[in-house]
Amino acid sequence: MGSVLLNIIFGVHILVSVGLVLLILLHAGRGGGISGLFTGMAETFDGSGIVEKNLDRMTVIFAVVFTATTLALFILL
Numbered sequence: 001m002g003s004v005l006l007n008i009i010f011g012v013h014i015l016v017s018v019g020l021v022l023l024i025l026l027h028a029g030r031g032g033g034i035s036g037l038f039t040g041m042a043e044t045f046d047g048s049g050i051v052e053k054n055l056d057r058m059t060v061i062f063a064v065v066f067t068a069t070t071l072a073l074f075i076l077l
Contacts, residue, residue: 006076016065023062027059028052
């Protein structure tokens, strides 16, 4: 039972870590970044678009899951 749980956590950890790298690369840098391709005219008054806000939320969620799986692997191993 323990090895099945460990394998599931490893799988989730790998998927989340790859997803986190991709999400970070999508963030806008100095030149607008890749996320600038998707924002279009969907800018709000404070200068950040809806897509950028959703990208921020997804990055935070992935970071929290990454932290949780890292701690779970540390505890179980």
